[in-house]
Amino acid sequence: MKDKEVLVRDKMQSDYRYCLTEPVGENFHLNFKPQLTPKEMLEMGVFGGLYFSDQPAEFPADWFVNAKLSIDGKSHKELNYFGVLASQSLSVWREKGWIHSDDPRGWFQWYCRYYLGRRHGDDERQIKRWKAISRHVAQVSHNCRQGDIFCRPKQRQAILHWAYDSRRL
Numbered sequence: 001m002k003d004k005e006v007l008v009r010d011k012m013q014s015d016y017r018y019c020l021t022e023p024v025g026e027n028f029h030l031n032f033k034p035q036l037t038p039k040e041m042l043e044m045g046v047f048g049g050l051y052f053s054d055q056p057a058e059f060p061a062d063w064f065v066n067a068k069l070s071i072d073g074k075s076h077k078e079l080n081y082f083g084v085l086a087s088q089s090l091s092v093w094r095e096k097g098w099i100h101s102d103d104p105r106g107w108f109q110w111y112c113r114y115y116l117g118r119r120h121g122d123d124e125r126q127i128k129r130w131k132a133i134s135r136h137v138a139q140v141s142h143n144c145r146q147g148d149i150f151c152r153p154k155q156r157q158a159i160l161h162w163a164y165d166s167r168r169l
Contacts, residue, residue: 006118010056012145020117028114032127038112042067048075051108059112061156062139082150086157089148098129133142133162139169 009015025037036044042052042063049070052059057085068079075106077085093106102121103110110126136159148165156166 005118006116008056008058010058011054016102018102018113018118018120019117022117024116026117027125030042031121032114032130034111034115034130035165035168036163037162038108038115039063039067039162040165041108041160042069044068044081044160045079046081046087046157047108048077049079050075051105059116080157080162082153083158084153084157086105087161100125108161130162133159133164137164137166137169140166144169 004020005020008050043066049068053069055064099106136155139156140152158168
């Protein structure tokens, strides 16, 4: 695969460039095994519909065809798969130091770019953060009957935000 350069010009970044060095959806780190693609997550409903409601041009247009997105710039719990809000605001993410300057929208933006083939100096940290969510997966598995997908909906929605599919638990 020949490296492809992506130029980003959207409401969060201006003239940011990165290279895609891996095939789409392939060659992930051995410890990183997301259960959902970015497209699947957007179609299921994540982040109250706010994330990527501006449909950034750097991502495939088909990701947005059936995505549940906010049209008024506000978060809507009914756009989330589990019908609850389960994320903190971007300002909280910034205060906690969870945002890397190359991915100003946060973890999901990092994951989308990683999925498309970008490899980056922040990958190890983000994969470590992704793995830490497994404690929530364990809590849902331990406290809910298998197949009861609406047991612990807030926790399940949070798990979904990290590309874990809690419907499988």
